[in-house]
Amino acid sequence: MKIAILGYGNLGRGVEAAIKQNSDMELFAVFTRRNPETVKIQTENAKVLHIDDMLNYKDQIDVLVICGGSATDLPVQTPEYVKYFNVIDSFDTHAKIPEHFENVDKNAQNSGKIGIISVGWDPGMFSLARLYGNAILPNGNDYTFWGKGVSQGHSDAIRRIDGVVDARQYTIPVESAVNAVKNGETPEFTTRQKHTRECFVVVEDGADKNYIEKQIVTMPNYFADYDTTVHFITMEEMKRDHQGLPHGGTVIRSGKTGWDNQNNAIIEYNLKLDSNPEFTSSVLIAYARAAYRLNQKGEKGCKTVFDIPPALLSAQTPEELRKQLL
């Protein structure tokens, strides 16, 4: 299976590493908007090519993994490239998924290709946990907790404040809230009761720290609804202690079983990731295998993780899976 990567940021590098772990795949090329000569990749024998040349290789690529951002890249790129390739993306603007689905589906139906969108962990594996939980326990409540992990959107928001040089924001689930749900309680939480936010901020010399702290903790949508802690640190501390992109979280379905709903059943799906982009990439690559197989079977159109039979993700045969993992 020949895979191409479009975009070589954190996610693209993660996809490259994930391909290396899967012996039935190889990296054909990385496509970039930059000058290809300036992009150094890790894989021997794979090309670095300019995005403008991509269509020249359409018959040599089984699946294109699109590693752009959800704000401006993916809404354009995924519908466009599914005209020529089987594609996978990690589109994560939850509210716009239905629209993105329609745009990709229309072009995929015409081209006869497969486009699997919103692949990763949320949306992605967490969505699957919610779906399985809801289907099995229709009488129940959903809880999703994120973290502890770095939120890149919130870190960026802090960096845009005047006087801020660098910032890292950690989202932290409130332990007592998680434990209450795990113990079968079904509280209704406010935003503040579920997560706290912790910020590590490097500022310019002479910057007004009180002003910056106030700008952060009162920022609408991002911080105002949370208990937020701000730590001012040096650039040395930032580089020493905050270079990783860990993340994770927990999806819990807390439901009732029995004729009189007398029994609790609690389903928990939990991720603990040293590298958020590398894990997302690993999920993308498993679904790339499914996209290829579906297309080989003559299927076409836009799909999500909800539509994919789990066996298609695995390099093992159905017989091996039934024998070894069922």
Added chain:
Amino acid sequence: MKIAILGYGNLGRGVEAAIKQNSDMELFAVFTRRNPETVKIQTENAKVLHIDDMLNYKDQIDVLVICGGSATDLPVQTPEYVKYFNVIDSFDTHAKIPEHFENVDKNAQNSGKIGIISVGWDPGMFSLARLYGNAILPNGNDYTFWGKGVSQGHSDAIRRIDGVVDARQYTIPVESAVNAVKNGETPEFTTRQKHTRECFVVVEDGADKNYIEKQIVTMPNYFADYDTTVHFITMEEMKRDHQGLPHGGTVIRSGKTGWDNQNNAIIEYNLKLDSNPEFTSSVLIAYARAAYRLNQKGEKGCKTVFDIPPALLSAQTPEELRKQLL
């Protein structure tokens, strides 16, 4: 969707309760080997009928949920009844799944029906957790811990000892082992290091408790490889404290991501169930919906949880699922 239940034990009663929670389904009938007049069910307007009359109703039943045992019932019943019905079973003899699959598939291919086998939580949801974990993190280790919960097979084994009136056996995961895996360690455990077994036993007046205890803790296959604790209790205590059938457990995939496998990624799927049979039944009913839909689409043959697109389990439409759960 009209569902029929074959066998009205703990599992059959659980299926009846699960149907009540799903508004797109109704219980058509319970079929039994007993005299139907002696079987009292909870659902108004559903029939209790003898198993010998089942084929007379084959055109009125969308899915038959077979609630027999894996030792002798299911190997016969599932291949037989898939000749006439879409069927679901919870066949859980892991080593014999490939053979059972072949037997069901052959007859389902001929009849044009769907048979989904080995549905429940292990095999079932735990199998799915293993498959998704392996596909996403090919470089990793699998861990499955069971409990705390009642093992009915082990309880039965104790009851067969002379002088024992009743017994309940709890399987308990070793907390330090679970925590080591959750923390990213990848130890190789012996059987003894993963689980302990705790037994509550009621004996006849004058029985030799030392002898019985020794019979239990040295019993090959069941207890000899474990640290086993035996508590002798009264029948009153048994009835007061040990009437439930709780169970659960944890599947962990501990893997590596990154070009140099430098990062840990830990996926955990955890169940905590007040009622093991009711939860199994809830899973069966979600897959009954999938069986019906697959058959409506013209599909046939034997399937497992690995083959079923998750969206087919849910009463919601694909559009609703993408909007609300993705």
